[in-house]
Each structure stands twice: as C-alpha cells, then as structure tokens.
Amino acid sequence: MIHPTIRRTVGFVCAILAVVIACLWGFWCWLLRDGLAPGFVPSTGVTAVVRFLDGFWLPGLISIVLLLVSYKAFQVARMARE
Numbered sequence: 001m002i003h004p005t006i007r008r009t010v011g012f013v014c015a016i017l018a019v020v021i022a023c024l025w026g027f028w029c030w031l032l033r034d035g036l037a038p039g040f041v042p043s044t045g046v047t048a049v050v051r052f053l054d055g056f057w058l059p060g061l062i063s064i065v066l067l068l069v070s071y072k073a074f075q076v077a078r079m080a081r082e
Contacts (some may be wrong), residue, residue, distance in 0.1 A: 004077040011073035018066035025059035026052075 033051040034040050043051055 001080075004080040007073045007077035007080070011070040011077065014066045014070035014073065018063040018070065021059050021066070022063040026056055029055040029059075 030052050033048060033055060034043050042048075
C-alpha cells in the first residue's frame with residue numbers, strides 16, 4: 001500500500017505538470033498557428049481557433065489525462081486517511 005502523502009505528492013505533481021503543459025504548449029500553438037514564413041497572413045476569428053485546436057489536441061489530451069490521474073490520486077489519498 002502506498003502512503004497517502006506519496007499519493008498527494010503524485011497528485012500535486014500531475015496537476016502542476018498538466019497546467020504547465022497546457023499553458024506553454026497552448027502559448028506556442030497560438031503564436032505559431034499560422035507559421036512564421038515571410039508574407040504570412042495572420043488568421044482571425046473561427047479560422048484562428050480551428051488552427052489553434054488543430055495543434056493543441058494532443059497537449060490538451062495529455063493535460064486531461066494528467067488531471068484525471070491527479071484527481072484519482074487525491075481521492076485515494078483522502079480515502080486512505082479516513
């Protein structure tokens with residue numbers, strides 16, 4: 001049986017990692033959504049959002065999985081404490 005403190009630590013690390021991945025990858029996906037080639041035209045509106053989501057689906061999925069692992073670790077640690 002894993003100690004509840006270790007489970008809480010895993011939960012915190014997964015939650016922080018999920019937020020960092022989402023923020024950093026999201027920033028670069030938004031910045032580079034149209035490329036940096038000479039003469040590029042920045043996208044706006046729905047086109048910009050679609051291009052952003054096209055590049056962000058993988059880190060978004062990874063962040064969701066890490067948040068689920070974090071939630072489960074906190075839930076199990078709380079159950080072990082009670």
